[in-house]
Amino acid sequence: MDPSPGFEERYGTRVCKLKKSLYGLKQSPRAWFERFTQFVKKQGYTQGHADYTMFIRHSLEGKTTILIVYVDDIILTGDELPEMKNLKAQLASKFEIKYLGQLKYFLGMEVERSKEGIMVSQRKYALDLLKETVMGDCRPAETPIDPNIKFGKKEGNVVDQTFDVSLVSQFMNSPKEEHQEAVYRILRYLKSSPGKGLFFRKGQDKGNESFTDADWAGSTIDRRSTSRYCTFIWGNLVTWRSKKQNVVACSSAEAEYRSMAHGIC
Known part of the structure; x- marks a missing residue:
């Protein structure tokens, strides 16, 4: 481990002793989440049963505050603004956090707001995937897969294993050329509409x-x-x-x- 800039000028040949490292230990994520959970529950929040990373607080006025955490990334939303402000202050007093403003990017998802609703897409992720697979200049496809295609135990040359979704991922243990062509078709579909996503409309x-x-x-x-x-x-x-x-x-x-x-x- 290299000493921090300016350390040697001030302390000479002295060194730092690392007492405990959080990152890299197998138990560190569990220990961190357990401590975070205990703290949030003390603030009056209830942990979700279907999703343990979600915490909800209902006020007597009928307003709701929701907190979602993934490792060390946190989303805070709701209609009780004073409680949201108070929770951010409480978190800052116990943990080293940084407020990044309104949600724009989270776990590969891009979020855009308008008066009509909220748009969620993965445009940057799709473009990065096309660049990584050298498919940025491919011919776009209107659909992700042929609806009449049936994959079976057919003969064919084995190709390098690749990750994809649903139907194609069932053949990752021994992918054939037809499976690789199906993956190319999905990438061509992403090329045609990288910014397509879900629109949550007010109504x-x-x-x-x-x-x-x-x-x-x-x-x-x-x-x-x-x-x-x-x-x-x-x-x-x-x-x-x-x-x-x-x-x-x-x-x-x-x-x-x-x-x-x-x-x-």
Whole structure:
């Protein structure tokens, strides 16, 4: 470890003794989060059950303050401004933090505000991915994948392993050329619309909607079906998933009911 600038001029040949290092230890993230959790709970916040990194506080006036933490990145939002100001002061007294202003960038997500609502996208992440894969000058594609494509145990040359999403990621242990072409298709789709994202619009509709669907024996390898669902809260998309079912469905009705159960859960 190199001494800090100006240390040698002041202290000569003396050295610093490192008593304890936070970063690099396996238990450091757990120890940090446990201490942070205890402190936030003392401020009157309740830890979420579905997401342990989220803390919520409801005031007697019916207002809400929400805190979300990921490692050492924190989002603070709500409609009780005095409480938000007080919490920031309390956090600063116990932890070394820096206020970065309104949320603009968080974990690869870009956030833009307007009078109509909030736009969330991953434009920078998509462009960086295209640059890393040398696909910045590729021909754009209108769709991310051919809807009629069926991957199976076909013969073909093995290619270098690559990470991607959903359907393609199922063949990461032994990817073939057809899988690589599918990944290129996804990258070409990102090229056509790197700034496409989710728009959370302000509105008067306070309802919740969920949509589910499933194919039947869509996998040509194990004949298992794939469940799909998405959920809208106040007209805005908040959750979505596509996952292969654990067992083989004996009928299309069974596959649909399993998908519906996943979506409701």
